[in-house]
Amino acid sequence: MPANLPPQYLKVEDEYRSLTKPGDRLEKLRELYRMLPKHKGTEKLQSDLKQKMSRLKEELETAAPGAKKQHGGAPKIPREGAGRVVLVGPPNSGKSALLAALTNARPAVAPFPFTTRAPQPGILDVEDVPIQLLDLPPVSDDFMEPWLPGLIGSADAAILTFDLASDDAADEVEAVLALLAARGIELVEELPCDVEDVEVRHVKTVAAAAKADAPGAEGRLEVLREWFAGRFRPRPVSAETREGLETLARDAYHSLGLIRIFTKVPGRPADRSRPFTVPVGSTVLDLAREIHRDLEASLRSAKVWGTGVFDGQSVKRDHELHDRDVVELHAS
Numbered sequence: 326m327p328a329n330l331p332p333q334y335l336k337v338e339d340e341y342r343s344l345t346k347p348g349d350r351l352e353k354l355r356e357l358y359r360m361l362p363k364h365k366g367t368e369k370l371q372s373d374l375k376q377k378m379s380r381l382k383e384e385l386e387t388a389a390p391g392a393k394k395q396h397g398g399a400p401k402i403p404r405e406g407a408g409r410v411v412l413v414g415p416p417n418s419g420k421s422a423l424l425a426a427l428t429n430a431r432p433a434v435a436p437f438p439f440t441t442r443a444p445q446p447g448i449l450d451v452e453d454v455p456i457q458l459l460d461l462p463p464v465s466d467d468f469m470e471p472w473l474p475g476l477i478g479s480a481d482a483a484i485l486t487f488d489l490a491s492d493d494a495a496d497e498v499e500a501v502l503a504l505l506a507a508r509g510i511e512l513v514e515e516l517p518c519d520v521e522d523v524e525v526r527h528v529k530t531v532a533a534a535a536k537a538d539a540p541g542a543e544g545r546l547e548v549l550r551e552w553f554a555g556r557f558r559p560r561p562v563s564a565e566t567r568e569g570l571e572t573l574a575r576d577a578y579h580s581l582g583l584i585r586i587f588t589k590v591p592g593r594p595a596d597r598s599r600p601f602t603v604p605v606g607s608t609v610l611d612l613a614r615e616i617h618r619d620l621e622a623s624l625r626s627a628k629v630w631g632t633g634v635f636d637g638q639s640v641k642r643d644h645e646l647h648d649r650d651v652v653e654l655h656a657s
């Protein structure tokens with residue numbers, strides 16, 4: 326569905342592009358968001374804008390003078406891979422064990438709360454795409470790192486952990502959701518497409534019912550599914566037995582809404598070792614921009630092998646790409 330943006334919007338977008346100060350850019354993004362018609366055709370734009378706003382907010386918070394003291398030293402974790410998925414959940418729910426089971430990172434796993442104080446990144450390779458999995462301290466009303474909501478809000482997606490070894494798992498997760506909602510962050514399985522409120526950030530979330538091997542886990546899973554019906558459908562996983570880990574990894578990858586594109590140079594086969602990734606709905610021009618800033622200006626045409634085209638079909642810059650397309654870019 327086309328976005329059909331009003332001319333006024335495009336004008337403000339140009340103004341946004343010319344700004345360099347994060348504070349000014351954030352203000353301009355808020356203005357853009359308010360102007361944007363909210364419907365299915367602008368879904369991708371809406372979430373792009375929210376994402377940019379969250380990242381700028383996080384940047385401003387960690388860079389502000391006095392931020393160190395005020396925020397207890399908000400840690401700066403560089404982004405890696407095609408996207409960032411954060412592990413969110415109550416204390417002791419099995420987040421760090423999942424990071425350890427899914428990546429090569431070795432976080433501390435311990436039977437008492439607040440073992441994890443600083444975010445711990447690991448790389449999860451799934452469907453030929455590396456994604457950054459970030460283990461976080463717990464969301465809790467006993468104590469919560471002040472920078473934690475900002476970091477969650479600026480992530481590309483979240484894994485929310487439900488503790489199948491705990492009889493209070495439902496209440497614990499409700500508390501997490503409420504604490505985040507109070508900070509303008511809503512964890513949701515599906516992103517809504519018509520949010521008027523600039524300040525609410527929806528984070529696409531995969532629900533993981535951790536410790537599926539624990540005694541009584543099956544019954545608790547039933548209860549949780551009923552309790553959260555219509556909001557979350559927790560998938561059983563176990564860091565111990567590795568049950569459900571592959572599915573969880575794939576679901577986390579799919580929650581990022583990416584497509585994989587292979588590139589080739591004329592007269593040679595495609596490089597299928599590492600795909601580029603771009604958001605669903607991206608065009609040839611978006612791909613060029615992703616590969617190199619300069620390529621955006623010099624791009625003349627492209628040939629595509631894949632979905633909805635005949636092999637090697639010449640396409641325009643605004644041609645929409647599909648998962649696993651092979652693209653040959655021609656620049657002047």
Ligand SMILES: Nc1nc2c(ncn2[C@@H]2O[C@H](COP(=O)(O)OP(=O)(O)O)[C@@H](O)[C@H]2O)c(=O)[nH]1
Binds near residue numbers: 414415439563
């Ligand atoms: N039985 C079982 N216990 C687990 C599993 N994952 C974590 N645990 C235990 O649950 C406790 C908390 O785990 P941890 O990963 O540190 O939780 P976090 O606080 O959410 O990071 C530790 O005692 C772990 O050994 C699992 O898959 N099965």
Ligand SMILES: [Mg+2]
Binds near residue numbers: 421441462
């Ligand atoms: Mg932990």
